[in-house]
Amino acid sequence: MTAESPESSVNPGPIMGIMAGYWQTRILLAAVESDVFTGLSDKPATSAELADRLGLTPLGTQYLLAGLTHLGLLEVSDGTYSNSPVAERFLIRGRTEYLGGYLQFCDRELNPAWDGLASTLRTGTPHNRAAVVGNPYDTLYQDAEATDGFLDSMDLLNTPVSLAMSRLDWSSYTSFVDIGGARGNFAHHVVSRNPHLTGAVFDLPQLEPAFSRHMDQLGGSASAITFHGGDFFKDPLPEADVLVFGHVLHNWNTEDRVRLLKSAYEAVKPGGAVFVYDPMAGGDKPPMHAVLASLAMLVWSRGGHEYTVPELHGWLTEAGFSPETAEVPGLHDDVLVIGRKDR
Incomplete structure (x- = not known):
């Protein structure tokens, strides 16, 4: 040379x-x-x-x-x-925009799971034991203080998406349920901008105290939001005009995704819809944020990974919905796909 x-x-x-x-x-x-x-x-x-x-x-x-x-x-x-x-x-502890709770989650939950990436690539099994034996969120929500810190950070990070979704045309609907909606940040923003709506959150029962504390702090439109505790793989989903799956489907494998969407079809009222938003990226060189999110789900959850828009369209069709991809300013790294249920 x-x-x-x-x-x-x-x-x-x-x-x-x-x-x-x-x-x-x-x-x-x-x-x-x-x-x-x-x-x-x-x-x-x-x-x-x-x-x-x-x-x-x-x-x-x-x-x-x-x-x-x-x-x-x-x-x-x-x-x-x-x-x-x-x-x-x-990064100042005690402030409303403190990200320390999410950083702590990464250090205690995600980073140890990433340590097993090479093993997961060989076996297909997540390195997170909680995901192997059940729901990875069960251990995450065992400590009330850690839960609040994590949810503070998640609310901060998902607020721009919630605000973008709140600006959709909700005039044809009167009710919605945010599936996996934690303590109601998304629901709060949507109802605040669309006061004709009644909103609800469906999530694990252990999150109800965190939801109640957060709604009490918010006041105002929070009174129009209710909490339904349950496991969406075991319990029927609440009935509403719209069911929202935001950053939920990528946590699970393909079979579980179809199961959830079929459950959603049963719960959505005629003429209603399901809203699904996730990074959704495919091709030979997907964006790095989608690659990292997909690998994080592989090592931490039960078969979770990112997926493409055409794949989601196929699952929605299989569940009975008529899918369409929506243009939503402000979603940034996410894509919204709407599955409509005919009257």
């Missing part, structure tokens, strides 16, 4: 960069666990001052803060560190 050959410009940097991505994740998670961002909120400090404030070792703190600065989460001036705008908004 000559000095001028194309191969001479190839180096292992991209590979090492990918590997370093995991180390960067650990830097973020360690900072969240140690409350670095909360400690710096409105109180900039040198690394030595922050180490003393948080009870950390000086040397480790020095390099941790330098790493967080490279990641764009801190800013430094004359040796004094402060939060960057994104850290100040989303």
Whole structure:
């Protein structure tokens, strides 16, 4: 190989960069666990001052803060560190937009499941034991404080989708049920914009206390939203004009998806519809967010993975619906498919 050959410009940097991505994740998670961002909120400090404030070792703190600065989460001036705008908004414990609950979920639930990716590729079995023996959400919702922290983050992340869906034309309908709707964030946004609607959430019974607390905090339109506890693989779904499956079908295998859609067909009133939104990406090079979501579902859930729009159309048709793909501004990485039930 000559000095001028194309191969001479190839180096292992991209590979090492990918590997370093995991180390960067650990830097973020360690900072969240140690409350670095909360400690710096409105109180900039040198690394030595922050180490003393948080009870950390000086040397480790020095390099941790330098790493967080490279990641764009801190800013430094004359040796004094402060939060960057994104850290100040989303990483301060106790604030409504705090993402720590979701990061904790990733660290405790998703990341250990990802450790078994190579095994899952060989066996097809998720690395998450809770998914092997039952519903992966059962263990997730065992701790009330952890549940609220996780749901705080999920509400923050799904609010843009909820707002986009609330702007649909709901005038032909009077009721809807959000299947797997947790503590009612989606339902709240839809009813707030469409006060003629009555909304409901169908989810695991252990989420009802979290739902009730959240509705009490919201007040107003929340009184038009009810909770139905159950297991959608064992119990009939509540009847309504519209049933919504948002980020639900990708958690399950194809057989379970068809079962759910057939259950939905029985519950949807004549002239009603089912709304399904998920990333839905296919082809030889799907978007990276869809690839990561699909692999995460493979290692964490019972056969879950992303799917394509034509596949969903086929399942909806099999269940009895007439499917169509809708254009919804603001859905970003998601696609909405509507399955209509003839009168």
